[in-house]
Amino acid sequence: MRAYTPKDNVQKKPYYTDRYWVAPQVAKHDVSSDEVFAADLEAIKAKFDVLDAYIQVEQMVVVINAHDNFAVIEMLKNERAYNQLSEMSAIDWLATEGKFEIFYQMLSMTKRKRVRIKCKIDEKESIQSVEKLFRSADWSEREMYDMFGVVVNNHPFMKRILMPDDWEGFPLRKTYPLQGDEFAAWYEVDKIFGKEAREIIGPENRDPARIDRYDTERFSRLGHEVPFGTDITQGEPDTPLVYQESEGVFLIEKFDAEKSVVISDRDR
């Protein structure tokens, strides 16, 4: 019987797993342990539902409802002095929960504090754009859409950013194989010559290190050069090396190890 491979997560799995291994946790501290964060959290809690909040590695993490994302970030920007959105993206939890987790990494330069706002949405759900608040979200949200297929509402230019516009599939989902799917393998061939040309052209060789030692049309070995296209499967003819400088060419001298100088100190 063929070994079972889950289809909802095709990422590489560790070869060895310990059934009794219990992973330790990175410590989560209570928000009240930091005055600045506690005040920020109070302000958020006054207006919005907070599902969870803690401090991990010196940064506050606040989990909110997805429909509050714009309002919470607007409040943090205008009232709590979080003046930069350093980063935002998604995490794929489709295999376990059927949800995407979206995180917004914010920075307050006056308070020297960083806050991560997180929320979860369903696979088909879309989220409100924060591009009106931070222009940097313009590109981040496009990247998130490109990589995860999370649609962002009210975005001025919802288009793929890193992958080609006509790409199929969302590369950072756990269901997307690392080597690419069938569409990816045939992308150039399909696009340039059409699907019917697949059989004629054959699958693209994506191993750039592959060398065929009998192929004299595309490979040559230094010191054993043969004329282009010679059949060497039955043994190769001995090709004597001839350098042009040995004939005596103007200004070109043959390398002489005796006369050459090795510079040991470049006088930095």
Next chain:
Amino acid sequence: MQQSNRLRPFFENITFDRADNEMILNFGPQHPSAHGQLRLMLHMQQEQITKAHPDIGYLHRGMEKMAENMIYNEFMPTTDRMDYIASSSNNYGFALAVERLIGLEVPRRAKVIRMMLLETNRLMSHLFWLATTALDIGAMTVFLFAFREREYLMDLIEDYCGARLTHSAVRIGGVPLDLPDNFIGDLRKFLDKLPENIKDYEDLLDTNRIWLMRMENVGVISTEMALSWGCSGVMLRASGVEWDIRKEEPYELYDEVEFNVPVSDKGDNYARYKLYMAEMRESAKILYQVLDMYEGTEPALMAHAPQYISAPKLDIMTQNYSLMQHFVLVTQGMRPPVGEVYIPTESPKGELGYYINSQGGAYPYRLKLRAPSFWHTGILTDLLPGHYIPDVVSIIGTTNIVFGEVDR
């Protein structure tokens, strides 16, 4: 499209037949001053840009996807390929993020060596920036001068780790090697000469009429725009925000060294150029202090944490248990605790952040690379309109974008 049966002018890059006289110019992706694979679609009225669409992704290698399929130590050489002008800063950012996730304390000598690597990389990156930007604007001499100095630094790094461009010179938990004998002397020699080198560049550029015309009051970024676009590093400091992560959220030994954070409120190309020059001097200042710190540190180079970090080579070769640990760590990889972390560092280009979500496995569940150049490219959308074609080149130059980092 060109139609062979009609005699109409056809230019590959330019479309003329628009009703409102608008021209669309396709800048790149193979333009020599696009600093890599940047494609800009510029809508023009005569010579003036009305709309700009940066198009990226030509160097996209899917590093975040790769990271999810690799053990943590395997990913280290991949980070080299982000900002390949200063690879050690990328290595360091990743190592620091994993260390904070695990909660490791790195030995002091490793910290000193890391500081040296970070600052030499900053110098290399700034010299490279100066060289290429000056070349784009036409100052060939500065290019040759700056590359000469960068070459010495590359030789130094080569002495340390054997590589010139993709260093991988930092490990999770420390550094792999101690400094070679000649390193400190050579670096000191270089630093002694650096002020006069910088003065040479400034003599060539500061009063240069062409340089000033291309730089002054071109590409002005307001404070609001810089903050809104997530700018960091010199791009932010040139717009009047005094924010250097080395100073504000110190990591490594940056709280022990004296240095200034140069700031300007002009926001134009020239301000950024001046900041890069000032930062080189500050880096030299830091390096002098770090060189003095090296003496008198304990020889340990890697943190002691058998669960995550292999023992020193001597132990591996002599003690069975260390060898077993090493074998497990190499074949299976370390398993950091469950949790997530976002660690920003001040790379030469700006805020380089690593977000790691670990589920306790040997592979990160999600790794997001926050590369500063990504937003410094995005800002071109708002920055370029109103400028002219020659300004595009100088603006791209001073944003200091590297496409390994933009596309990842």
